[in-house]
Amino acid sequence: MVELPGALHKCIFDDVQAQIRVVRAATIQPHDHPTLKALNGDKHLETSKQQAQHPGVAVKQRSIAGESVPPTSTAPQPIRIKTWTTTESDNLSKAERGRLEAAVEEALRVVSSVLSVNRAAGPLLLSRDINKYCKFLWKNSSTINYNRCGRANSNYRSETCLGLTIPDDHLAGCRIYPQADSSRSFLIRTEGAGLPDTDFLLYLHMQTTDKCRQEPNVLAYAAHCQTDTHGRPVLGVVVICTDRLKGAAYSHRTTVQTVIHELFHALGFSKELFNTWRDCLISPKDGRCSPHGKVTHSDGSGQMRIYTPSIILALQKHLVSTDPELGGLLENLDASADRLSSHWESRVLQGSIMAAVLEDPTIVRIDPVTLAALQDTGWYTVDLTMAQSLVWGDGEGATFGSLSTCQDNSSSFFCSGSGRGCHFLHLHKGECQTDQYLEGCRIYKLLKNGEYFLQISSSVEGRCFRHRCTGLNRYQIQVFGSGWVDCPAGSTIQIEGYQGSVFCPDRRLCLYPDVTPPPEDGNSPHFGNTW
Known part of the structure; x- marks a missing residue:
């Protein structure tokens, strides 16, 4: 997330994901399964390829003759996201680590309350990239070792995700089959224990990386690196730039939202998927x-x-x-x-x-x-x-937000000129501006530091006043030092001691239970802004 002027944060996910080679678990066919057979007369048994039901991943239970391991339950259950902090991460102070852990914990709690999966039995066991550990594959489909590795790559060392080394304990083992029509094989990597009670593994990497240095305002970036037999991502990395965890500028809520944003990308909101x-x-x-x-x-x-x-x-x-x-x-x-x-x-x-x-x-x-x-x-x-209430564009019709309509004054969500007014949520004061993403369309953007702009003027012009909700589509307003005054929606009122009228917008304020003005202090009622 790159910080832009006006407290905007731009995501660089697509640039990062484009550099990742994603390991996709292969769908197991009946002829892919070797028979159970003792190797060289000892007690070792041939390792079958791993398969799971939805959402299939390699599991510790074995499957024989094309019979897959059933899921632990047929009903979807909240997704279990396990985090793993990489050894390459920077040493953080106790306060910094506490901040990060609290933000990540909250983000995971939100995501798991929203998304459920059909859980697979057994621990999550990640795949090894056959194109890395294998020098060549048997490609004759009539042989029993079709699509298996015939010769090992002597340069193979480890699996990685976004440059981070995946622990061997998280990975399945792998074998080499020297002859196309023989079940004899030898193990080149032993099988790890896997991760129990896990549907998605998230590596957390906390470090000021080169990407962080190249763009000083980067907060975090992410990618997914492995998918299961149904295409669902099962492994991802979120890199958090540690310098953003320091100082008074740190925002817990911003960090939580950033982690959720990156997690949604890694879980499947990706153009690559x-x-x-x-x-x-x-x-x-x-x-x-x-x-x-x-x-x-x-x-x-x-x-x-x-x-x-x-x-x-x-x-x-x-x-x-x-x-x-x-x-x-x-x-x-x-x-x-x-x-x-x-x-x-x-x-x-x-x-x-x-x-x-x-x-x-x-x-x-x-x-x-x-x-x-x-x-x-x-x-x-x-x-x-x-889902939280999406106020922007609510009820505005199919052409809302198009370049051909955003400048014709047909929608109150857009503005023209460079004046000041209320942000569309009516929780903040704003200034009519555009940016590169709006492509010439203009909206009321938040003023920095809650800048107050009710200036004394003899001309008739709009003002932005505090409001507090008293019911559905019902609210009161406060003008400068006045008391709280009822402002019936759709009507025009006058405030004693002040010149001019106040128009009370209809069906724009106090409509959404999760969009309410913040308290002025611990004992004050909720307030926001209106015209």
Whole structure:
């Protein structure tokens, strides 16, 4: 996440992920399984290849003759994410480590409350990259050792993920089959113990890396490195730049949101994985899923969208539209040659946890469109009730956020000129601005340090006042040093002792239970800003 002017944080996930070679577990066919046979008369048995039910990974239980190990339960259960701090990490002070552990723990708790998987039996055992440890594979499909390694690579040392060494104890063993039609083999790496009670392994690397140094405001970046037999990521790395853990500028909430953002990428919200998402809406519990196929297509404006059922439904509901082509618009500014991005378009989904830039943490939402996307991966059962209210664009129709409509004053979410007003959540004061991601569209962006801008003027102009909620679509306002005054939605009122009128917006304030003004102090009622 790169800090931009105005407290924005830009994600560099796509650049990092593009450099990773992902190890994909192979689907086991019946003829892939060797028979149990003693080697050289001793008590060692041939090691069969590993397979698991959904979400299949290598497990310690053996499977014979194509019979897979059943999952521990047929009902999806909260995903178990185990963290592993790398030995290469910097030594942190007790305070810094405490900060990080608290932020990561909270992020994992949020993610596991949202995502569930069909758990596999046994410990998680990561795969070794056969293209690294093997010099050549047997390619004659009529032989019993088809697609097995015939000769070891003498230069093979270890498996890595984002440059970090994977411990041997986390990895499956591997064998060499010197003859194409003989079951005789020899072990070149022993099998590790694996990780019990784990559905996804997250390596935490805390260090000021070269990437951190190259961009001094980098907070964190991530990648996934391995997937199971169904394509679900099972291993990822989050690198946290340790210099961002120091000093008074540290923000717990920002760190939590950043880890969640990077985790969602590593768990499947990745352009590298879009076309491996699976359709499990018909029978999500029995594992009979079919590939979505290509889910990203260009829309009429030439920008790429994701077209999957849950995303379309979520956007139709959010924008109040019946448009069947309302796919999830992807950011075009950080897109590569394929025009794809692992982020939502900021003009359409401003404030989403998966937008290309994250603003002040009070604005960022784990929104229903992002959760719909994670559901459409086919790897997770998603608790959609955990979605936070996405205020941006609510009820604005199918064309909301397009370059052709953002400047025609048809939506109050956008602004024109360079004046000051209320941020769209009405929790902060803002200034009408644009940025590279808005591509000329202008919105009220937060003023730094809560700058107060109610200046005395004889001209008639808009002002931004505090408000506090008293009910659904009901609130009071406070003007300078006045008392709290009822401001009926849709009406105009006057404040005693002040010249001019105050218009009370209808259905813009106090509508969302999880979007409320922050307390002025520990004993004060909630307040925010309005016109």
